[in-house]
Amino acid sequence: MARGPADPVVKAKVLEYLGKVQKAKSRDVAVAIGASKSDVDNAVKELTAEDLVEYLYITTTFICLKGKVQTPD
Amino acid sequence: MTEKKTPLLDELETGKWPSFVTEIKRAAVKSEAAGELLQVLEKSYVQRRGHWKHGGIVGVRGYGGGVIGRYVDEPQNFPNIAEFHTVRLLQPSGWFYNTKALRTVCDIWEKYGSGLTNMHGSTGDIILLGCKTEHIQPIFDEFSEAGFDLGGSGSCLRTPNCCVGPGRCEHACYDTLEACYNVTNEFMDELHRPMWPYKSKIKFSGCANDCTSSIARSDCSVIGTWRDTLRIDQDAVKEYVANKFDVQGIVCDKCPTKCLTFNAETQELSVVGEDCTRCMHCINMMPKAIAPGKEKGATILIGGKSTIVQSAFMSWVIVPFMKMESEDDFAEFKDLMRRIWEWWDEFGKSRERIGETIYRLGMTKFLKGIEVEPVPQMVFRPRANPYVFWNQDDLDRSGTALDGSKL
Amino acid sequence: MAILDQGPPHYKKMLPPIVQENYGQWKYHEIPSPGVLKHVAESGAALYSVRVGSPRLVSVDFVRDLCVIADDYCDGFLRFTTRNNVEFLVSDEAKLQPLLDHLDSKGYCVGGTGASVSNIVHTQGWVHCHTPATDASGVVKAVMDDLYEYFNTMKLPAKLKMGLACCLNMCGAAHCSDIAIVGVHRTPPRINHDIIRKGTEIPSLVASCPTGAIRPDPKNKSVIVNEDKCMYCGNCYTMSPAMEIYDPKNDGIAILIGGKTSNARTAPSFSRMVIPFLPNTAPRWPETTEAIRKIVELWIANARQGERVGEWVERIGWEKFFSMAELPFSDMLIDDYIFSRETFRTSAQFKF
Ligand code: HEM
Ligand code: HEM
Ligand code: HEM
Ligand code: HEM
Ligand code: SF4
Ligand code: SF4
Ligand code: SF4
Ligand code: SF4
Numbered sequence A: 001m002a003r004g005p006a007d008p009v010v011k012a013k014v015l016e017y018l019g020k021v022q023k024a025k026s027r028d029v030a031v032a033i034g035a036s037k038s039d040v041d042n043a044v045k046e047l048t049a050e051d052l053v054e055y056l057y058i059t060t061t062f063i064c065l066k067g068k069v070q071t072p073d
Numbered sequence B: 001m002t003e004k005k006t007p008l009l010d011e012l013e014t015g016k017w018p019s020f021v022t023e024i025k026r027a028a029v030k031s032e033a034a035g036e037l038l039q040v041l042e043k044s045y046v047q048r049r050g051h052w053k054h055g056g057i058v059g060v061r062g063y064g065g066g067v068i069g070r071y072v073d074e075p076q077n078f079p080n081i082a083e084f085h086t087v088r089l090l091q092p093s094g095w096f097y098n099t100k101a102l103r104t105v106c107d108i109w110e111k112y113g114s115g116l117t118n119m120h121g122s123t124g125d126i127i128l129l130g131c132k133t134e135h136i137q138p139i140f141d142e143f144s145e146a147g148f149d150l151g152g153s154g155s156c157l158r159t160p161n162c163c164v165g166p167g168r169c170e171h172a173c174y175d176t177l178e179a180c181y182n183v184t185n186e187f188m189d190e191l192h193r194p195m196w197p198y199k200s201k202i203k204f205s206g207c208a209n210d211c212t213s214s215i216a217r218s219d220c221s222v223i224g225t226w227r228d229t230l231r232i233d234q235d236a237v238k239e240y241v242a243n244k245f246d247v248q249g250i251v252c253d254k255c256p257t258k259c260l261t262f263n264a265e266t267q268e269l270s271v272v273g274e275d276c277t278r279c280m281h282c283i284n285m286m287p288k289a290i291a292p293g294k295e296k297g298a299t300i301l302i303g304g305k306s307t308i309v310q311s312a313f314m315s316w317v318i319v320p321f322m323k324m325e326s327e328d329d330f331a332e333f334k335d336l337m338r339r340i341w342e343w344w345d346e347f348g349k350s351r352e353r354i355g356e357t358i359y360r361l362g363m364t365k366f367l368k369g370i371e372v373e374p375v376p377q378m379v380f381r382p383r384a385n386p387y388v389f390w391n392q393d394d395l396d397r398s399g400t401a402l403d404g405s406k407l
Numbered sequence C: 001m002a003i004l005d006q007g008p009p010h011y012k013k014m015l016p017p018i019v020q021e022n023y024g025q026w027k028y029h030e031i032p033s034p035g036v037l038k039h040v041a042e043s044g045a046a047l048y049s050v051r052v053g054s055p056r057l058v059s060v061d062f063v064r065d066l067c068v069i070a071d072d073y074c075d076g077f078l079r080f081t082t083r084n085n086v087e088f089l090v091s092d093e094a095k096l097q098p099l100l101d102h103l104d105s106k107g108y109c110v111g112g113t114g115a116s117v118s119n120i121v122h123t124q125g126w127v128h129c130h131t132p133a134t135d136a137s138g139v140v141k142a143v144m145d146d147l148y149e150y151f152n153t154m155k156l157p158a159k160l161k162m163g164l165a166c167c168l169n170m171c172g173a174a175h176c177s178d179i180a181i182v183g184v185h186r187t188p189p190r191i192n193h194d195i196i197r198k199g200t201e202i203p204s205l206v207a208s209c210p211t212g213a214i215r216p217d218p219k220n221k222s223v224i225v226n227e228d229k230c231m232y233c234g235n236c237y238t239m240s241p242a243m244e245i246y247d248p249k250n251d252g253i254a255i256l257i258g259g260k261t262s263n264a265r266t267a268p269s270f271s272r273m274v275i276p277f278l279p280n281t282a283p284r285w286p287e288t289t290e291a292i293r294k295i296v297e298l299w300i301a302n303a304r305q306g307e308r309v310g311e312w313v314e315r316i317g318w319e320k321f322f323s324m325a326e327l328p329f330s331d332m333l334i335d336d337y338i339f340s341r342e343t344f345r346t347s348a349q350f351k352f
Helices: A008-020 A026-033 A037-049 B007-011 B020-030 B032-047 B099-112 B133-145 B176-186 B188-192 B234-242 B247-254 B281-285 B331-347 B354-361 B363-369 B392-398 C017-021 C060-073 C093-105 C137-146 C193-197 C202-208 C235-239 C286-302 C309-316 C318-325
Strands: A053-058 A060-065 B052-054 B070-072 B086-089 B096-098 B116-119 B126-129 B202-205 B220-226 B260-263 B268-271 B296-302 B316-322 C026-033 C036-041 C046-052 C057-059 C077-080 C086-090 C162-165 C179-184 C214-217 C222-225 C252-257 C272-279
Touching (some): A008 A026, A008 A037, A026 A037, A037 A053, B007 B032, B020 B032, B020 B116, B020 C057, B020 C060, B099 B133, B099 C060, B099 C077, B116 C060, B176 B188, B176 B202, B247 B268, B247 B281, B296 B331, B316 B331, B331 B363, B354 B363, C046 C093, C060 C077, C060 C086, C060 C093, C137 C162, C137 C286, C193 C222, C202 C222, C202 C235, C252 C309, C272 C318, C309 C318
Antiparallel strands (some): B052 B070, B086 B126, B116 C057, B220 B296, B260 B268, C026 C036, C046 C086, C214 C222, C252 C272
């Protein structure tokens, strides 16, 4: 993962993309928004700390907008 | 809660081996959740099926793992375990504890959770079994305050672990406790923020006895070894002989490479160092007389995983010998791991362990990708078919023109 | 606010003084009695480790009891082993016998060293997992009760390392054990179409299947399972509780033997299936305990000193093992998965 603060442009693009899907693998997000995988990972790190994005573990780990995918009841 | 009967589970309180049923009952004295767990488990024993569901998101802010969502399938009947999540904590290297630290774990867990734990999970973490969603953040905050951190879950670096090593074992060829601590701390992002196709595990064993079963249980196995010749203390050999120890039968005859010779007359044991494959057998049998060589390090193996989907793999050799001195901060190892994960992250499919990715794409591609030169130690034997995929570089180098000149 | 990424507690704070002083300077060890290891350092210092069995699933009060004992006899230090045993670390020899007496009076199980059966590495089972085909803790308890005489003695031909995994996910990595107990589902998931229609994400469900056995069924707003492709792994149940993988009548246990992970003498090896199915007879799994006891006793009676289960079977030959063990051989024991060919006998050498 890239070190140091994340690129705000990448962060905005990640949020925009996640707004359009239920959930995604960060690799697919990187391909979709045309950023490098490590920049996306770094952006996601900050976005989760800001409580905007969260990780979702169902057989593999996905990311999604915070609260977008509900836990089953 | 009214007392309910658990006749089947009660059966498991008899017998000599310590009983987990007794333990759940002890926890149930203080925790209604543990009491309901007992009821659900009794139900499972009657019906011979499980009653748990996998969860979606449960976690703490800033992390992508460390907590596993778990829900009972009949929340209306078992409200206290409607949410019953697992928390993983990073264990200290080698699972050494002082009682103060252990009591801290107990106190915090009793305050918020069921009071039930696994010491430890098969990956190595301290496993805390059973808490509500609303308590996850407070639990983490309090453990964090007390100097503990969450372990890995999801498609991340799972909690590394190691054997007891130099802490108590004469066989250790490198400092497994420090390696595990150092490497875990280096890869905190990779551990706490799942970003890979699937999980990845590292286990550190100090010698080829592989007490952590790293070759079977981890994607990267770091197994201590040495590059010179094992050391024999002839006086100590004579002592074994004096104690009626059968050096020929128990040690020499079982050496897989037949490189040990015992001279019954002089009572001396000798080794052909270059033939020894460092299997540890003779050292295990005669620890007072035989010790690893002096030039120590580790063999790095890659690819171990379990059966789903492609069959079980055991890790195979990638680097026959790497120095693992803590003075250089294990820099070479960490650098190698970064290259390996980067390659896998780029080429691996979702839910494909690195061993499967290498198997699918070929060792050749993998070795080129991580810039490691092929050596015969990587294979038991070379290929038996001639189906080599030649690339242009190799053709340019080996082709000759019809007049015999180099191309 | 919690501190992020502080990592595990530093191990140095957890080491008893004798370990700190002799770190990396250990010379040799011996086993004075079952369950007791004596490690001697170059300095001459001796550390006694007393190994005690644990059910692994324990209450915090169990851990607190351990702490009291460690405070009384070990200056407040103890450790756990890879196989979930507890080790009390005694640096004062005078406290060794009193500790052993105390443990005995409280009913703790001391053993698991040398040529013994150690604790069975195991998983969650019905206690806490969603895909188990059998329980974990209960089977382990039943088997350890039965084999207890081999835990607190060292009279086996060699070490006996056992593992249990309650489903194919094999959290416990049972596959390289001397004896592995593996929970097996034997039927594809039953589909609860109502639950699926109520909001299961069908593409994710389809994608969750490692063998591609699940197809969408748009007409039904549900899915179809190709039963020939399904390997009963339960991954789909992880994705949706509509995919009912549990099947009380058909779930049970398979026994695999002969694996090891140590490199000593022979290379590490996988366990091999010798019994494809035993029923889930809770609470004590008598068929399983009996089958395991038979294999263990056959090994004791026939192995050479120092031979692990797999080394013994490989020496006599698997065909010989099946006749000696009076176990039926069937097509279920012949591999028909990806790497099957390497198990076929491409040689005219064998025993009758
Ligand atoms: C496809 C593979 C796997 C899946 C889907 C899987 C799934 C799970 C799940 C759902 C749990 C939670 C159980 C609970 O506490 O409620 C769990 C626990 C655990 N798994 Fe796995 N697992 C897999 C493979 C493994 C492997 C190969 C290992 C280890 C080597 C492992 C190690 C653990 C550990 C340490 C726990 C904690 C509980 C325990 O120790 O039994 N898992 N796994
Ligand atoms: C000869 C028998 C077997 C051997 C030697 C074996 C060995 C292993 C090993 C070494 C692991 C890695 C554990 C880890 O990552 O910690 C593993 C994991 C696993 N095994 Fe087995 N296994 C065997 C049979 C089976 C069978 C019969 C199944 C299922 C039908 C199975 C399912 C799994 C699964 C699902 C995992 C976890 C997958 C993962 O972590 O990616 N294994 N096995
Ligand atoms: C570099 C690879 C190989 C070369 C250059 C090669 C070459 C040859 C040649 C020149 C013959 C004699 C043909 C004749 O009698 O007219 C032959 C025969 C044969 N080779 Fe190979 N071969 C190779 C690999 C293999 C492999 C991999 C196998 C089997 C796995 C194999 C199996 C045979 C067999 C069965 C015969 C027939 C022998 C007989 O009928 O007398 N060869 N090979
Ligand atoms: C590395 C590659 C190959 C090896 C080692 C190989 C080896 C052999 C051998 C040993 C034989 C038997 C020769 C004999 O009976 O004397 C044979 C026969 C034959 N090979 Fe190949 N071969 C290879 C590739 C090919 C390819 C690529 C083709 C066709 C595209 C081919 C077509 C044939 C045919 C038609 C026969 C005669 C079959 C018969 O007599 O029934 N071989 N080959
Ligand atoms: S793996 Fe080797 S160094 Fe580590 S504890 Fe086991 S025998 Fe000792
Ligand atoms: S370590 Fe193994 S191979 Fe080497 S001499 Fe000893 S028994 Fe032989
Ligand atoms: S082996 Fe299977 S059933 Fe058992 S704990 Fe692991 S995933 Fe759950
Ligand atoms: S049990 Fe496994 S193989 Fe069978 S349908 Fe479900 S996911 Fe696919």
